[in-house]
Amino acid sequence: MSENFFNKPFRFNAIFSGTGLQPTDLGKSISNHIELIIFTRYGEHRYRNDFGCEIWDLDFELIVSESLWEEKFRKSLLKSISDYEFRIDNIAVEVRITEVENVYPLRKITEIKKKVDITVRALIKTTGEKYFFNTALFLSPLST
Structure with a gap:
C-alpha cells in the first residue's frame, strides 16, 4: 500500500502548475x-455497486422508529x-438521530x-493508534 496520502478535494490547477497534490497524513486520508x-449512494460507483452506504435510500423513507432507522x-x-x-x-460505528429546530422570527x-451524528472508532492497523471520526448530516428539511 502506498505511503503517500493526498488531501481532498484535489486541486488540479496545482498539478498543471507543477506543484503537485497537497499531501496529508494517514488519519486525514x-x-x-x-x-x-x-x-x-449504492450503485453510484460504476465498478463497485456495493460501494457507499444506505443513507441515500433512507433519507426519504418515513422514519417510523428512529432506533430501527439508526x-x-x-x-x-x-x-x-x-x-x-x-x-x-476493530471498527465501531455509532449513529444517532436528533431533531434540530431553527426559528426565523422575521x-x-x-x-x-x-x-x-455519525461516529467511527477504530484502530489504525500499521501503528496501533486509536482512530476517531465524527461528522453530522442533515436530512430532508421540514418547514412551517
Whole structure:
C-alpha cells in the first residue's frame, strides 16, 4: 500500500502548475475515504455497486422508529467501512438521530431538520493508534 496520502478535494490547477497534490497524513486520508463512503449512494460507483452506504435510500423513507432507522444505517455503514477501508480494524460505528429546530422570527418560519451524528472508532492497523471520526448530516428539511 502506498505511503503517500493526498488531501481532498484535489486541486488540479496545482498539478498543471507543477506543484503537485497537497499531501496529508494517514488519519486525514482515512477520514476522507470514510466521507466518500458516506456520501456515495449504492450503485453510484460504476465498478463497485456495493460501494457507499444506505443513507441515500433512507433519507426519504418515513422514519417510523428512529432506533430501527439508526440501526439499519449503522449496519450499512459498518459493512461498507469494513469492506473498503483496509487501513483500520476493530471498527465501531455509532449513529444517532436528533431533531434540530431553527426559528426565523422575521420571516415567521420554523424549520425542523433531522440531524444524524455519525461516529467511527477504530484502530489504525500499521501503528496501533486509536482512530476517531465524527461528522453530522442533515436530512430532508421540514418547514412551517
